[in-house]
Amino acid sequence: MTDKRIDEATGVETVGHEWDGIEELNNPLPRWWVLTFYVCIFWALVYSVAYPAWPMISSATQGMLGWTSRGQLAAEMEAQEKERAASVAALANMPIEQLPGNPELMRAAVAGGRAAFKVNCVQCHGSGAAGGKGYPNLNDDDWLWGGDLKAIETTLIHGIRQPGDDQTRFSQMPSFGRDGILTGGQISAVASHVLALSGKGKDSAAGAQLFQENCAVCHGPDGKGMREFGAPNLTDAIWLYGGARKDVIASVTNAHAGVMPAWGTRLDPVTIKMLAAYVHSLGGGEDFTEQAAAPAAPATPAEQTNEQP
Amino acid sequence: MNNPDRITVPGSHVPGPEKLYEKRKAVYPQKIDGPFRRFKWFVMFVTLTIYYGTPWLRWDRGPYAPDQAVLVDLAHRRFYMFGIEIWPHEFYFVAGLLIMAGIGLFLVTSAVGRAWCGYSCPQTVWTDVFQHVDRFIDGDRNAQARLAKAPWGPAKIFKRTLKYSIYLAISFWTGGAWIMYFADAPTLTHDFWTGQAAPIAYATVAVLTATTFLLGGFAREQVCIYMCPWPRIQTAMLDEKSLIVTYKDWRGEKRGSLKKAEKNPGEFGDCIDCNQCVAVCPTGYDIRNGPDIACITCGLCIDACDRVMREVGRPRGLIDYATLEDNTREAAGETPRPVWKTILHLRTLIYLGVWGMLGLGLLFALGTRNHTDITIAQDRNPPFMLMSDGSVRNAYTLKLRNMESRPRKMEVAIEGLPGAVMWSEDMPREAAARKIVREVPADEIDTMRAYVVMPDGARSQKFTFTLRSLDEAGESDSGVTNFEAPGAEE
Ligand code: SF4
Ligand code: SF4
Numbered sequence: 185m186t187d188k189r190i191d192e193a194t195g196v197e198t199v200g201h202e203w204d205g206i207e208e209l210n211n212p213l214p215r216w217w218v219l220t221f222y223v224c225i226f227w228a229l230v231y232s233v234a235y236p237a238w239p240m241i242s243s244a245t246q247g248m249l250g251w252t253s254r255g256q257l258a259a260e261m262e263a264q265e266k267e268r269a270a271s272v273a274a275l276a277n278m279p280i281e282q283l284p285g286n287p288e289l290m291r292a293a294v295a296g297g298r299a300a301f302k303v304n305c306v307q308c309h310g311s312g313a314a315g316g317k318g319y320p321n322l323n324d325d326d327w328l329w330g331g332d333l334k335a336i337e338t339t340l341i342h343g344i345r346q347p348g349d350d351q352t353r354f355s356q357m358p359s360f361g362r363d364g365i366l367t368g369g370q371i372s373a374v375a376s377h378v379l380a381l382s383g384k385g386k387d388s389a390a391g392a393q394l395f396q397e398n399c400a401v402c403h404g405p406d407g408k409g410m411r412e413f414g415a416p417n418l419t420d421a422i423w424l425y426g427g428a429r430k431d432v433i434a435s436v437t438n439a440h441a442g443v444m445p446a447w448g449t450r451l452d453p454v455t456i457k458m459l460a461a462y463v464h465s466l467g468g469g470e471d472f473t474e475q476a477a478a479p480a481a482p483a484t485p486a487e488q489t490n491e492q493p
Numbered sequence: 494m495n496n497p498d499r500i501t502v503p504g505s506h507v508p509g510p511e512k513l514y515e516k517r518k519a520v521y522p523q524k525i526d527g528p529f530r531r532f533k534w535f536v537m538f539v540t541l542t543i544y545y546g547t548p549w550l551r552w553d554r555g556p557y558a559p560d561q562a563v564l565v566d567l568a569h570r571r572f573y574m575f576g577i578e579i580w581p582h583e584f585y586f587v588a589g590l591l592i593m594a595g596i597g598l599f600l601v602t603s604a605v606g607r608a609w610c611g612y613s614c615p616q617t618v619w620t621d622v623f624q625h626v627d628r629f630i631d632g633d634r635n636a637q638a639r640l641a642k643a644p645w646g647p648a649k650i651f652k653r654t655l656k657y658s659i660y661l662a663i664s665f666w667t668g669g670a671w672i673m674y675f676a677d678a679p680t681l682t683h684d685f686w687t688g689q690a691a692p693i694a695y696a697t698v699a700v701l702t703a704t705t706f707l708l709g710g711f712a713r714e715q716v717c718i719y720m721c722p723w724p725r726i727q728t729a730m731l732d733e734k735s736l737i738v739t740y741k742d743w744r745g746e747k748r749g750s751l752k753k754a755e756k757n758p759g760e761f762g763d764c765i766d767c768n769q770c771v772a773v774c775p776t777g778y779d780i781r782n783g784p785d786i787a788c789i790t791c792g793l794c795i796d797a798c799d800r801v802m803r804e805v806g807r808p809r810g811l812i813d814y815a816t817l818e819d820n821t822r823e824a825a826g827e828t829p830r831p832v833w834k835t836i837l838h839l840r841t842l843i844y845l846g847v848w849g850m851l852g853l854g855l856l857f858a859l860g861t862r863n864h865t866d867i868t869i870a871q872d873r874n875p876p877f878m879l880m881s882d883g884s885v886r887n888a889y890t891l892k893l894r895n896m897e898s899r900p901r902k903m904e905v906a907i908e909g910l911p912g913a914v915m916w917s918e919d920m921p922r923e924a925a926a927r928k929i930v931r932e933v934p935a936d937e938i939d940t941m942r943a944y945v946v947m948p949d950g951a952r953s954q955k956f957t958f959t960l961r962s963l964d965e966a967g968e969s970d971s972g973v974t975n976f977e978a979p980g981a982e983e
Contacts, residue, residue: 287919312874323888325922326881382883420881421949465918467878467888467944 268292275454280333281472283461290461297462300455304447313466318425318442325468326422328414329353332472335411337460343446352446355414360398361437370394375432381407381419385429519641520714520777522624523634523769527796536612537621545666548673552576557935558898565675571936577859578936580896582866589855593848600844602727604836606736606814610724611791616716619667619709620775623660630656634772660710661702668701714776717789724786731784733817736835738790740770740781740812743824748781751805763811769801770794770812780812790814865903866894867960869972877977883949885978891941893960895933902963905929907945910956910976918942930963951978 188200188210196209232238235247271292275283283290302311308319315321325331329339339353346352360366366374370390377391378399396405402415409417416424424442425435447456463469550562552575559566564573572579572587579586601608610617630652631637643649672694673681684690685698708716717724731737745764754761764781771779773794778787780794792814799809819829872888880886895901906928907913916925918941925946933939943958954976961969 310874312872314875314878321875321878323875323878324880324886417881421879421883422881467886467918467942468880471921 268296272454275457278457280337280457280460283333283457284472293458293461294465296455297458297460297465300451300459301462304451305459308444313463318440320424320442321422322463323466323468324422325470326417326420327468327470328355328409328411328416328424330411331464331468331470333460333464333469334472336463336469337456339444340456340459341446341448343448344442344444346443346446349446349448353414353444355402356441357402357415357435357439359437359439362439366394366398366436371433371436374399374436375429378407378418378432378436379427379429382421382427384427517715518777519638520775521627521634521637521641522775522777522793523772523797524628525773525793525796525800527793527799529792529796533612533621533791533793537618540613540615540618541622545670548670548678554578554898555935557900559677561677563674564677567675578896578898580894583862586855586859589851593851593855596844596848596851599730600841600848602730603735603838603841603844606731606738607724607727607788607790610717610727610789614723614789616708616721617775617789617791619663619705620713620716622663623709623713624775626656626659626663630659657710660706664702664705664709665698667705668698671701672697714787717776718787724789728786733821734835734838734840736814736816736832737784738780738788738792738795738812739784739815739817739820740764741810741815741820741823742781743820745781745811763802763807765801765805767801769797773797784817863968863970864896864966865901865960865962865968865970866892866896867905867958867970867972868892868894869958869974871974871977877979879979880946884946885949885951885976886944886946887976889943889945889958889974891943891958891960893931893933893939893941895935895937895939895962898936900935901933903931903933904961904963905931905941905943906959906961908957908959908971910945910947910954912951913945913947913956913976915943915945917944945976947976947978951976953978 187198187202189198190196191198191207191209194209196211198207199210201208232245233247234249235251236244237247238245271289274286274289275293278286278289283293301309301313305313309315309322310319313322320326320328327335329335338351342349342352344353358365360374361368361371373388373391374394375391376385376388377395379385380387380391395403395407399407402413403409403418404415407418409415421427423431425431425440447459451459547563548561551560552562552573553560554573558571558578559573561573562575564571566573570581577586598609627637631640640649640652669685672685672690676694681690681694685694712720743762745762747761748764748766749757749761750767751765754765770781771777771794773796774780774788775791775793776787776789778785780788795810795812795814798812802809802811814832815823815829816835819835823829868891870890870892872890876887878886878888891905893903893905895903907915914925914927915929916922917929917931920929922944925944929941929943931939931941955973956976957971957973959969959971961967
């Protein structure tokens with residue numbers, strides 16, 4: 185409805201619209217406001233010419249400045265890489281056992297390792313590296329294959345049970361029950377002995393005897409395990425596959441065998457060093473002092489369970 | 494002022510005069526001397542000296558901290574003020590100071606009206622500076638007006654160039670002084686002129702130069718009248734008991750020139766309509782129209798009118814600082830109350846009380862604050878760790894703050910948690926103990942991983958970490974946290 189007229193009270197022309205008796209006066213906008221508006225329009229034009237803006241069929245217009253968010257990300261990544269170049273180079277050239285002598289580099293490595301762990305390792309070992317049944321807890325002080333930096337690095341590079349890698353960590357425990365080596369009663373007796381080794385339950389002479397005959401080769405006569413074979417210590421409080429009687433019986437009957445990728449084929453050596461440093465820093469890392477535990481000889485007949493990185 | 498008030502009588506509908514913006518009426522305040530002007534000079538001198546000078550004061554804090562007396566060190570998140578050093582977690586001191594500044598403004602307003610506006614507001618001070626530059630280059634009021642109207646010629650161009658250059662120099666100096674608060678002043682000055690200062694320093698100086706140049710050189714009283722929210726807030730805080738600059742209309746009206754007054758004795762008041770009060774006003778306001786936000790209560794019109802009154806042999810104080818209440822009282826022939834009574838009324842005392850309590854509270858907090866501080870973050874993933882010997886380990890990240898500007902030996906200890914020992918990532922586990930002594934670097938937060946281990950069969954419980962400085966101060970701080978342990982095992 186266009187019914188322009190002069191409003192009596194104010195002496196201003198109305199725009200001619202009316203809603204339920206409410207009319208709008210034709211007061212012009214302040215000039216600065218209009219100017220700002222024009223400037224905004226101009227700015228929008230300049231912007232859409234300078235930057236990617238208009239959607240086309242398969243992509244958007246390029247923009248005269250050639251800027252893209254992807255390009256910006258690439259530039260930022262590159263800048264980051266440059267910043268890290270020095271410590272990366274230093275890490276690449278340094279045997280890992282010398283890392284503790286350089287606290288600053290160690291810190292950088294741990295930080296880098298923390299990030300790499302979140303990408304590559306949490307799937308099995310959990311975000312807090314606490315593992316789970318069959319997946320070693322990396323925070324504790326129990327290490328199947330050694331817990332100093334060098335041993336951890338070796339485990340990371342060669343993995344566990346990786347075919348085609350002759351340095352891979354490899355342990356093998358016979359399936360005493362499934363393969364008919366021991367009878368059910370014998371397994372039960374061995375289990376009692378194993379539990380008794382860590383102070384749980386009653387021992388039996390028969391169990392001890394069977395243990396010495398069948399298990400001591402790998403786990404040692406006192407059950408303390410052997411790192412060369414990745415044979416776990418049976419006298420401590422940590423059980424990779426559970427420490428209840430039924431768990432132990434299951435392990436002796438069927439044997440367990442975990443696997444871990446050989447990260448040496450997937451990650452660069454620096455990232456692996458960083459991961460080793462991070463895992464080592466979680467609280468259970470061992471000192472690299474005497475001699476590095478020699479890399480495990482590939483596959484020896486073994487007994488009980490598992491693997492560890 | 495010609496207010497484009499478009500409400501007109503019905504029937505007289507003239508299509509609206511579309512005047513959207515009233516052109517600024519140039520203000521050329523006249524030179525004046527008098528007690529208030531001298532006080533203004535004094536305040537200007539003091540405030541500018543503080544502003545330009547403070548960053549150059551030195552304060553020896555030893556080798557580990559900057560030796561600038563007042564420094565806002567954003568990069569290291571420290572705030573130095575003479576003997577006081579504020580850390581980010583103590584920001585409540587700064588917040589407290591800001592609140593005190595706010596209440597201080599209320600206090601001043603309730604006691605002496607808009608004294609802040611008239612004397613110490615930066616806008617007022619710098620406008621004053623620029624107006625003196627105007628007088629110095631262009632001459633006093635009339636000369637300034639004449640020059641403004643004069644056609645452009647070599648003389649005017651020269652004067653304008655010179656004047657704006659001086660404006661610019663002052664503005665630049667003002668902007669430059671600001672950044673000195675954020676870095677070591679001598680070093681920054683050197684870096685600034687050799688092109689090595691941070692880009693943000695140049696940007697800040699550029700922005701502050703521009704704003705000083707525009708706001709002090711050109712916008713001037715318009716900032717007070719149109720842009721600043723404070724006059725609006727302040728007028729809401731004023732009442733008839735507040736001290737303001739008042740024209741005593743009962744004494745001045747009806748105005749008339751000396752001649753007219755001589756001819757018709759008894760018919761005219763004391764105001765001789767000489768317009769001196771308007772001429773000297775930095776905002777161009779005519780105080781005889783009554784209180785208005787355009788009046789910043791600088792008192793210059795009082796100086797002007799007092800001089801006129803002296804010259805014509807009449808008592809001073811036709812325009813004066815007075816409360817509206819006293820003005821009415823005086824008009825009715827009573828004696829006005831003494832000024833201290835106006836100043837010390839209830840509202841002022843309440844503000845003073847709140848302000849003082851805040852100040853004392855802050856001082857107390859400052860005096861008793863600890864220069865050591867411990868914060869504890871417990872590892873939650875995993876919450877506890879079973880070790881091979883059956884013991885239970887928890888891990889904590891401790892932040893040990895040493896807020897002194899010297900390295901200090903500090904002892905971290907476990908309190909409670911019988912049987913527990915701890916070690917940290919940079920010591921062998923065999924050395925685990927209930928106390929660990931560390932050297933915390935000067936003025937820094939030392940992050941320490943604490944592995945606390947309890948023998949087999951531990952139960953979840955609360956315990957305390959304490960941090961104690963092993964020096965004569967023996968300061969300490971502590972925090973309670975949890976030790977987690979597995980529940981009953983199968
Ligand atoms: S009216 Fe008087 S007190 Fe108010 S701003 Fe002007 S000169 Fe100052
Ligand atoms: S200076 Fe005093 S006498 Fe002169 S116009 Fe102002 S109020 Fe009146």
